[in-house]
Amino acid sequence: MSNYILEMNNISKEFTGVKALTEVNFKVAKGEIHFLVGENGAGKSTLMKVLSGVYPHGTYSGDIVFDGKVQKFDKIADSVHAGIGIIYQELALFPDLSVYENIFAGNEVRRGSIIDWNQTIVQAKGMLAKVGLNVNPETLIKDLGVGKQQLVEIAKALSKNIRLLILDEPTAALNENDSENLLNLLRELKKQGITCIMISHKLKEVIAVADKATILRDGRTICTLDASKGEIKENVIIKNMVGREIEDIYPKRANKSFGDNILEVKNWSAFDTQLGRHVVKDVHLHVKKGEIVGIAGLMGSGRTELALSLFGNPKAYKLQGDMLLNGMPSTFKHTSDAINAGIAYVTEDRKGNGLFLIQDIRSNITAANLRGIASKGVINENEEVQVAQAYKDSLYVKAPSIEQLVGNLSGGNQQKVSLGKWLFVGPKLLILDEPTRGIDVGAKFEIYSIMNKLISEGMSIIMISSELGEVLGMSDRVYVMAEGRIKGELSIEEADQEKIMQYATQ
Amino acid sequence: MNNVVNEAPKISGHRRPSSDETKPTLLGEARTLLKVNIREYGMYIALFVIIVIFSIMTDGLFMSSRNISNLLDATGYTAVLAVGMTLVIVIRHIDLSVGFAAGFMGAIAAILMTQAGIPFYVTIPIILVLGIVIGMFNGVLVASVGIPSFVSSLAAMLIFRGALLQVTEKTGTINVPSDHFNAIGNGYVPGITEVGGLKLLSLILGLVAILLYIYFEFKNRTNKQKYNFEVVSKGMFTLKLVFVSAIIAYVTWILSGYNGFSWTVIIVLGVVLIYHFLTTKTVLGRHIYAVGSNPEAAHLSGINVKKITYIVFGSMGLLSALSGILYTARLQSASTTAGTLFELDAIAAAYVGGVSAAGGVGKVTGSIIGAIVMASLTSGMNLLGVGISYQYMIRGGVLAAAVIFDVMTRRKRG
Numbered sequence A: 001m002s003n004y005i006l007e008m009n010n011i012s013k014e015f016t017g018v019k020a021l022t023e024v025n026f027k028v029a030k031g032e033i034h035f036l037v038g039e040n041g042a043g044k045s046t047l048m049k050v051l052s053g054v055y056p057h058g059t060y061s062g063d064i065v066f067d068g069k070v071q072k073f074d075k076i077a078d079s080v081h082a083g084i085g086i087i088y089q090e091l092a093l094f095p096d097l098s099v100y101e102n103i104f105a106g107n108e109v110r111r112g113s114i115i116d117w118n119q120t121i122v123q124a125k126g127m128l129a130k131v132g133l134n135v136n137p138e139t140l141i142k143d144l145g146v147g148k149q150q151l152v153e154i155a156k157a158l159s160k161n162i163r164l165l166i167l168d169e170p171t172a173a174l175n176e177n178d179s180e181n182l183l184n185l186l187r188e189l190k191k192q193g194i195t196c197i198m199i200s201h202k203l204k205e206v207i208a209v210a211d212k213a214t215i216l217r218d219g220r221t222i223c224t225l226d227a228s229k230g231e232i233k234e235n236v237i238i239k240n241m242v243g244r245e246i247e248d249i250y251p252k253r254a255n256k257s258f259g260d261n262i263l264e265v266k267n268w269s270a271f272d273t274q275l276g277r278h279v280v281k282d283v284h285l286h287v288k289k290g291e292i293v294g295i296a297g298l299m300g301s302g303r304t305e306l307a308l309s310l311f312g313n314p315k316a317y318k319l320q321g322d323m324l325l326n327g328m329p330s331t332f333k334h335t336s337d338a339i340n341a342g343i344a345y346v347t348e349d350r351k352g353n354g355l356f357l358i359q360d361i362r363s364n365i366t367a368a369n370l371r372g373i374a375s376k377g378v379i380n381e382n383e384e385v386q387v388a389q390a391y392k393d394s395l396y397v398k399a400p401s402i403e404q405l406v407g408n409l410s411g412g413n414q415q416k417v418s419l420g421k422w423l424f425v426g427p428k429l430l431i432l433d434e435p436t437r438g439i440d441v442g443a444k445f446e447i448y449s450i451m452n453k454l455i456s457e458g459m460s461i462i463m464i465s466s467e468l469g470e471v472l473g474m475s476d477r478v479y480v481m482a483e484g485r486i487k488g489e490l491s492i493e494e495a496d497q498e499k500i501m502q503y504a505t506q
Numbered sequence B: 001m002n003n004v005v006n007e008a009p010k011i012s013g014h015r016r017p018s019s020d021e022t023k024p025t026l027l028g029e030a031r032t033l034l035k036v037n038i039r040e041y042g043m044y045i046a047l048f049v050i051i052v053i054f055s056i057m058t059d060g061l062f063m064s065s066r067n068i069s070n071l072l073d074a075t076g077y078t079a080v081l082a083v084g085m086t087l088v089i090v091i092r093h094i095d096l097s098v099g100f101a102a103g104f105m106g107a108i109a110a111i112l113m114t115q116a117g118i119p120f121y122v123t124i125p126i127i128l129v130l131g132i133v134i135g136m137f138n139g140v141l142v143a144s145v146g147i148p149s150f151v152s153s154l155a156a157m158l159i160f161r162g163a164l165l166q167v168t169e170k171t172g173t174i175n176v177p178s179d180h181f182n183a184i185g186n187g188y189v190p191g192i193t194e195v196g197g198l199k200l201l202s203l204i205l206g207l208v209a210i211l212l213y214i215y216f217e218f219k220n221r222t223n224k225q226k227y228n229f230e231v232v233s234k235g236m237f238t239l240k241l242v243f244v245s246a247i248i249a250y251v252t253w254i255l256s257g258y259n260g261f262s263w264t265v266i267i268v269l270g271v272v273l274i275y276h277f278l279t280t281k282t283v284l285g286r287h288i289y290a291v292g293s294n295p296e297a298a299h300l301s302g303i304n305v306k307k308i309t310y311i312v313f314g315s316m317g318l319l320s321a322l323s324g325i326l327y328t329a330r331l332q333s334a335s336t337t338a339g340t341l342f343e344l345d346a347i348a349a350a351y352v353g354g355v356s357a358a359g360g361v362g363k364v365t366g367s368i369i370g371a372i373v374m375a376s377l378t379s380g381m382n383l384l385g386v387g388i389s390y391q392y393m394i395r396g397g398v399l400a401a402a403v404i405f406d407v408m409t410r411r412k413r414g
Helices: A044-052 A076-082 A099-103 A117-130 A146-158 A176-191 A203-209 A234-242 A303-310 A335-340 A350-354 A361-366 A381-394 A411-423 A441-456 A468-474 A497-504 B002-006 B026-036 B038-057 B065-090 B098-114 B120-145 B149-168 B179-186 B200-226 B234-256 B263-281 B283-293 B295-300 B305-331 B342-352 B364-384 B388-413
Strands: A004-015 A018-029 A033-037 A060-066 A069-071 A084-087 A164-168 A195-199 A212-217 A220-226 A261-272 A277-288 A292-297 A318-325 A343-346 A429-433 A460-464 A477-482 A485-491
Touching: A004 A044, A004 A195, A018 A033, A018 A044, A018 A060, A018 A195, A018 A212, A033 A044, A033 A176, A033 A203, A044 A060, A044 A076, A044 A084, A044 A164, A044 A195, A069 A076, A076 A084, A084 A146, A099 A117, A099 A146, A117 A146, A146 A164, A146 A176, A176 A195, A176 A203, A203 A234, A212 A234, A220 A234, A234 A497, A261 A303, A261 A460, A277 A303, A277 A460, A277 A485, A292 A303, A292 A468, A292 A497, A303 A343, A303 A429, A303 A460, A335 A343, A343 A411, A350 A411, A350 B295, A361 A381, A361 A411, A361 B283, A381 A411, A381 B200, A411 A441, A441 A460, A441 A468, A460 A468, A468 A497, A477 A497, A485 A497, B026 B038, B026 B234, B038 B364, B038 B388, B065 B098, B065 B179, B065 B234, B065 B263, B065 B283, B065 B305, B065 B342, B065 B364, B098 B120, B098 B149, B098 B305, B098 B342, B120 B149, B120 B179, B120 B305, B179 B263, B179 B305, B200 B234, B263 B283, B263 B305, B263 B364, B283 B295, B283 B305, B295 B305, B342 B364, B342 B388, B364 B388
Parallel strands: A018 A220, A033 A195, A033 A212, A084 A164, A164 A195, A292 A460, A292 A477, A343 A429, A429 A460
Antiparallel strands: A004 A018, A004 A060, A060 A069, A212 A220, A261 A277, A261 A318, A477 A485
16 A cells, blocks of 8 residues: 555653653655664664664554554564664674674574585675675674675675665764765665665765655654655754754853963874774864863764873873863873873763762762872871762762762762762863763753852863753853864854754764 | 771761661661671671581580681681782782792792791792782783783693792602791790780780770771761660670680680781771772772773782782791691692682672671681581581582672662
């Protein structure tokens, strides 16, 4: 009856009280390339996980109609069996196995219960030809570049006879050339009748290849644009992506006055030897005393990497360029040097690398500045208790006592402990990486108020954030990053959601 | 064993002792404290139960002066290893080489004293420094080269085993003629005189320990009161003082009835005191636990994770050397098999003592209790004539039970 290969009707999905998807409708016609576009957290990946059976039937509401039949996938294997293949941004290949072993991993070519390796290699060659990858199938995955690995993933998906291919930000880690190849392959697959859903933040790609584009925002379908009607245009997409009402929950600062540059970075690049590419490239930026500088951009745009490269470089990137602190050239060998120079970095992932979850509030608050409560290397515990108590009170940490284990606190309170730990260091420049991610509105407001108070005491702040409202509400100046570069600098007067998103999706 | 008991249950100074605000009864307060510190108290209760059972089954022979004295002396060389191993496990590593490292360094000590004619008071510092160097080398392999500690220390274990065989190959067992050196493993604090069959100096030492303990507890309490922190009630405080003092007095009394405090016990106590202080009161100690509980966060907090790893492995080497000295002195000789399986005894003691395999959790005092628990089992079962095959199985069961208890209580506390 219809020419839709996939219809997702009224899909809603909830995670312990948080609505990730609300009655999403998403229809994909046979043989088209359909893009899913939206900000971080708009629900794109969740929707694809519902489709591929990562979230089994029954954990969401609504129906999935694939090939004209209502599907109830209990596990990923069910969706694969039906003909849906998904390739995640983080490739799921075995680096120490060969190309052919990878292509048929979990789907081995057998004779009885014994693997037929010769047949495997023959079939692998056929698959590689299909995706236009000209490598020896015995090559190990780790010896291939990311672009070619991506193609192996696609070959692996195609070997399962799928008809709908889903790609989650496939070009995020690819260079220009590899991206172009990949997009050409998609057009090629389309001719072979394979339908494709692609998630991407690069609007150039959307405009170049999409037949249709569906825009999600805050877990809802906003609209579906059709290229044949000429609807897929950059300004239209951006307008629909960001059109969120910004509530005014941002406390105002009375008098803004900025001093000299406290930090200046020139031609700053960081090369990640493990990934084999630059994570930060040719960055110029400066921060004045008493200023909140926002760094906007999407996830993976190099913001955290930039912060780490400035904060003593704990990931051992190869650095290039100059960093000036108060006008003096500085280099840090270790995070402790950065801390001693007056920089503090509150991490994005407070559970993973910010806090000591199995320790109490007291030990967490003093962890970065034990010297401040010790003489000759011996800790004065009474003084420590006083310090911890003072920060617990002034930062409104809600916990029965400072002996409470930090792992048992709520996200907002953990964030405040994390903040307290860094304030006790007495920094001049505070780098906040996603300071309010995953915390409730009340705690957010408290953190914003604390930021304003710190500024009034003469501190400077770099705030990295994916939340546009926060960036626009709190910053004095905004840098927008994408692909490791600063794509634009906006004064707060000229900044708005569209402009930021325009730079972020370049 | 005054120190062990005295540092045991941490009664937190600023935790509300009872929800019953108006007038908490002593019993209620004790119950709350027990509930909060169940993991630590559990070990002491287990030790107590083991002691009582063996005492009853052996008609009191287990608690005789002679047996307790021997038991503690025989635990010495594993106990110091357990102290070092605690820190190694806390920072999420392991060191399998400590047994044969101890055996090897004990043999070197014997060779230096016999074949090179170096006096014992020069030999001991040389061996301790050698231990630090060996430990640091392990630390470099683990932290800078990036070899998993299990593998690097397994390699080191094989190397030390070979080295021990090499240096003792020609001579076989090397007898140590130095009486001073051998006293470290066999000698006792001089009695001076006997009072009612008890060694006077040991009695005085016990008394001093009790007085010091009471002094520090009082100082701690007044300090906390000065800062207006909450402290346990006066009744509970007195009860704790009396209880711990009584245990110190009892152990002193038992040991004085035989030969008094041995040098081994004094050395182990010294090591425990120093390490307890380092781990609980100093910046270095905090950094070690920070690295153990989240290495990445520790690095981002400005802590030099590599340096901490060197220090912890260096200290492990130092204590391996000390263990080798204690063992050689106890046997009055270095043998070709010295140090066999010491590492596993040390690791077992640490786990029984509540060290977490996930890192970041574990106390030096706990590991000492763990070592005593394991030694008590061996001693008690020997007295009862339990076959060696059953002994291994029972000790294995106790180790498993201790870790299961630990996992369960941890889970309950969330």
